[in-house]
Amino acid sequence: xxxxxxxxxxxxxxxxxxxxxxxxxxxxxxxxxxxxxxxxxxxxxxxxxxxxxxxxxxxxxxxxxxxxxxxxxxxxxxxx
Numbered sequence: 001x002x003x004x005x006x007x008x009x010x011x012x013x014x015x016x017x018x019x020x021x022x023x024x025x026x027x028x029x030x031x032x033x034x035x036x037x038x039x040x041x042x043x044x045x046x047x048x049x050x051x052x053x054x055x056x057x058x059x060x061x062x063x064x065x066x067x068x069x070x071x072x073x074x075x076x077x078x079x080x
Contacts, residue, residue, distance in 0.1 A: 009041070019045050 004025065014022035020042060027037040 014042050021045055
């Protein structure tokens with residue numbers, strides 16, 4: 001898979017509302033013939049810098065990032 005630089009992404013407002021942006025990644029035709037294979041990357045927008053946010057950034061890391069990968073295991077179970 002080719003790497004995608006952030007400069008290549010087109011960020012739009014996300015359906016989550018204010019403070020979130022989304023970029024759609026295209027992976028070409030689905031090998032099973034079910035249309036285009038795409039993924040959506042959602043990010044929290046950077047807050048406006050203030051003295052309080054600058055001191056908080058110096059205090060240490062914030063909340064961890066989460067990557068949710070949606071796939072077959074979301075739909076099917078072993079039935080046991």
